[in-house]
Amino acid sequence: MDFLSKKARAIAPYTAGEQPRDRKYIKLNTNENPYPPSRAAAEALRVFHEDDLRRYPSPDADGLREAIARAHGVKPENVFCGNGSDEVLALSFPAFFDGDGAGACFADITYSFYEVFARFFGIPQVIVPLRADFTLDLSAMRAARCRGYYIANPNAPTGVGIGRAQMEQFIASVPDRLVILDEAYMDFFGESCVPLTARYENVLVVRTFSKSYALAGIRCGYAVGNAALIAGLRCMKDCFNSYPVDAVAQAVCCAAVADKPYYDGVIARVVAERERLRAALCSRGFTVPESRANFLFAGRAKVSARAIYEGLKEAGVLVRHWNRPVICDFVRITVGTREQDEALLAALDRILADHSA
Numbered sequence: 001m002d003f004l005s006k007k008a009r010a011i012a013p014y015t016a017g018e019q020p021r022d023r024k025y026i027k028l029n030t031n032e033n034p035y036p037p038s039r040a041a042a043e044a045l046r047v048f049h050e051d052d053l054r055r056y057p058s059p060d061a062d063g064l065r066e067a068i069a070r071a072h073g074v075k076p077e078n079v080f081c082g083n084g085s086d087e088v089l090a091l092s093f094p095a096f097f098d099g100d101g102a103g104a105c106f107a108d109i110t111y112s113f114y115e116v117f118a119r120f121f122g123i124p125q126v127i128v129p130l131r132a133d134f135t136l137d138l139s140a141m142r143a144a145r146c147r148g149y150y151i152a153n154p155n156a157p158t159g160v161g162i163g164r165a166q167m168e169q170f171i172a173s174v175p176d177r178l179v180i181l182d183e184a185y186m187d188f189f190g191e192s193c194v195p196l197t198a199r200y201e202n203v204l205v206v207r208t209f210s211k212s213y214a215l216a217g218i219r220c221g222y223a224v225g226n227a228a229l230i231a232g233l234r235c236m237k238d239c240f241n242s243y244p245v246d247a248v249a250q251a252v253c254c255a256a257v258a259d260k261p262y263y264d265g266v267i268a269r270v271v272a273e274r275e276r277l278r279a280a281l282c283s284r285g286f287t288v289p290e291s292r293a294n295f296l297f298a299g300r301a302k303v304s305a306r307a308i309y310e311g312l313k314e315a316g317v318l319v320r321h322w323n324r325p326v327i328c329d330f331v332r333i334t335v336g337t338r339e340q341d342e343a344l345l346a347a348l349d350r351i352l353a354d355h356s357a
């Protein structure tokens with residue numbers, strides 16, 4: 001007897017980057033921050049009271065929403081928190097799209113979870129190919145028939161970013177469509193559209209604690225938008241899980257979000273190292289689009305990206321490779337510490353030497 005539903009039998013789920021435990025790798029495959037979280041966040045964990053484990057957390061993460069609102073200069077009713085930005089994105093599909101509606105529009109090369117969510121919730125997809133240089137074709141998106149958009153900015157896995165002024169033009173040009181901006185990597189770019197959420201009712205910005213805040217283990221993300229959009233997300237959450245953000249996550253993220261000086265320093269280090277690593281890859285013959293994120297998308301003529309991925313793995317360095325058209329010639333490399341990146345480059349030099357031998 002097969003007890004699975006038709007949906008469970010048919011759907012192809014999202015595949016996350018590997019998290020192997022068989023040996024110690026230099027992990028440059030899931031865009032984690034190589035630096036530790038703020039000491040204030042670690043301290044919040046240390047002083048966490050056991051009585052707060054016994055009780056349910058604030059269902060809407062009230063204290064955390066206040067802290068996030070303060071950091072962004074918005075009101076708590078403009079903030080929604082979820083169990084990772086993946087959950088916030090998941091809830092946004094049924095909150096803002098209908099199965100029999102005009103659908104959700106996104107690029108062919110972008111965060112592949114959008115496609116999985118659209119299929120899971122039975123929402124039509126309108127796919128717009130990236131241009132050959134991996135930039136987003138905003139005019140083709142504007143011309144597409146759809147109800148709204150998902151735009152990862154900077155985009156994953158390419159790292160290509162769109163500045164705030166250009167994004168504002170786009171948002172202003174589609175006033176009757178919702179623009180959902182996934183800003184998972186925006187702190188490494190500094191062109192956030194959060195300030196636009198007060199002026200445009202058709203923009204929702206989704207952010208995460210997993211990357212710039214170095215808190216991927218905590219699982220917390222949030223959305224900023226007008227109160228009506230936030231209420232839509234809350235309604236979906238309460239149909240699914242009343243308490244998605246646990247008490248530990250709320251306490252740790254509250255402390256992290258208040259420690260801007262520490263994180264400004266971490267972000268500056270990652271950005272400086274990104275530029276150094278990109279130059280090093282380019283000088284080795286790689287094609288690397290300019291990245292605004294904490295990772296680089298690198299491909300090289302004559303050596304297959306699969307061989308690079310496998311050679312690096314054998315050398316103890318994990319990067320990400322997809323067996324998909326267009327992007328199969330590239331690997332995505334998370335920016336690590338200078339030492340980690342030096343180890344990556346040394347391993348790459350050996351692989352390239354083997355291939356030219």
Ligand code: PMP
Binds near residue numbers: 182219220
């Ligand atoms: N958006 C993008 C573009 C991402 O790359 C990721 C990380 N896989 C996420 C959202 C989700 O991050 P998290 O659920 O850890 O907040």
